Structures are given as C-alpha cells and as structure tokens.
Amino acid sequence: MSDYFVHESSCIDAGCTIGAGAKIWHFCHVMPGAVIGENCNIGQNVFIDRNVRIGNRCKIQNNVSVYNGIQLEDDVFCGPSCVFTNVYNPRAAVERKNEFLKTLVKKGVTIGANATIICGVTLGEYCFIGAGAVVTKDVPPYACVVGNPARQIGWRCAYGEKLPKSLKCARCGLRYQLNSHRLEKCL
Numbered sequence: 001m002s003d004y005f006v007h008e009s010s011c012i013d014a015g016c017t018i019g020a021g022a023k024i025w026h027f028c029h030v031m032p033g034a035v036i037g038e039n040c041n042i043g044q045n046v047f048i049d050r051n052v053r054i055g056n057r058c059k060i061q062n063n064v065s066v067y068n069g070i071q072l073e074d075d076v077f078c079g080p081s082c083v084f085t086n087v088y089n090p091r092a093a094v095e096r097k098n099e100f101l102k103t104l105v106k107k108g109v110t111i112g113a114n115a116t117i118i119c120g121v122t123l124g125e126y127c128f129i130g131a132g133a134v135v136t137k138d139v140p141p142y143a144c145v146v147g148n149p150a151r152q153i154g155w156r157c158a159y160g161e162k163l164p165k166s167l168k169c170a171r172c173g174l175r176y177q178l179n180s181h182r183l184e185k186c187l
Contacts, residue, residue: 004023005022012024014032015033016034018030019056022038022042023040024036024046025042026045030048031049033052042060044062047066049068054066057075061077061080061082062080064081066078070086072109076107076108079113081114082116082117082129086101086103087099088101088118088120103119104121110128111123115135127142134147135149157172159171159172
C-alpha cells in the first residue's frame with residue numbers, strides 16, 4: 001500500500017518518485033524520472049514529464065503540462081491551464097530536444113490561470129503571476145506581474161497580499177524593504 005493517492009484513471013510510469021501524502025487526480029500522466037514531493041495536489045489532466053522536479057506542498061490545477069526542464073520548488077501554485085514551454089523556437093519538423101531551456105519556479109510562487117511561462121526564466125520567491133500573463137523574462141521575488149508581455153504592477157507579501165507603499169502587509173503584519181530594486185523581508 002502506498003502512502004499517496006493516485007486515481008485509477010491516471011498513468012504513473014515506473015521509475016518516478018511520489019512523496020507521502022501526494023494526491024494525483026483523474027487522467028494524469030507522470031513519466032519516468034519525475035519527482036513529486038510530499039503533500040502535493042495534482043489536479044485532473046496534468047502531465048509531468050521526465051526528470052521534472054516538483055517540491056513539497058505544490059498545487060498543480062487542472063490541465064497543466066510540466067515539461068522536461070521545468071523545476072518547481074516548494075509551495076508553488078500553478079493555476080488551471082497555465083502553460084510552461086521548454087523550447088524557445090519550436091518547429092514540428094526540427095528536433096530540438098537537446099535545446100530544452102531550464103525554467104526555475106522558486107518557493108511560494110503563484111501562477112494564475114491561463115498564464116504562459118516562456119522557457120529559460122526564473123520566477124523569484126513568492127512572486128505572483130496574474131491570470132493570462134505571458135512571462136518572457138525573469139520575475140523578481142515578491143513581484144506581481146500581469147499582461148502580455150508581463151510587466152510588474154506592484155509587490156505581494158509571502159501570503160499573496162498586495163503590499164501598500166509602506167511595504168507592510170495589513171493582513172499578516174510582515175514588513176518588507178526594497179534593496180537594489182528587489183523586495184526583501186525585514187528581519
């Protein structure tokens with residue numbers, strides 16, 4: 001008996017690793033070499049490619065494909081139908097598997113529904129990608145980006161709340177400071 005749940009309609013290939021407490025719902029496919037951390041929730045119709053690393057407590061909503069070259073750290077939220085790419089200039093008739101670009105999604109990131117993450121970027125800790133955004137470059141920690149191409153419109157705290165100009169979260173009480181255009185938690 002395993003210490004995780006997999007719906008009977010899902011295909012879990014031999015050679016992948018699934019952490020304790022993970023839940024994998026309807027019509028998913030997890031390829032060999034994939035690693036899914038503890039207490040993850042993998043929604044319906046999710047594809048997890050070979051050698052993908054998914055941290056602990058991640059939530060991947062319905063209809064998301066996490067391709068080879070993508071790494072999700074702990075506590076990442078991927079909204080419904082968000083998109084990751086792994087080749088910058090794909091062509092059906094040109095084999096480019098040796099050109100997969102790495103994409104790193106750092107701890108605590110939120111990616112909204114239908115957002116597209118172009119390969120080769122890093123999404124900084126606790127950044128917030130708005131629904132439908134198209135991310136074409138790195139996003140700083142705690143930044144909130146929207147639009148196509150995605151542009152920064154503000155900052156979010158570690159709990160996802162919009163930060164006012166004072167950079168103190170009214171809900172959680174945490175204070176932040178700007179240091180060389182990067183937001184950091186005050187200790």
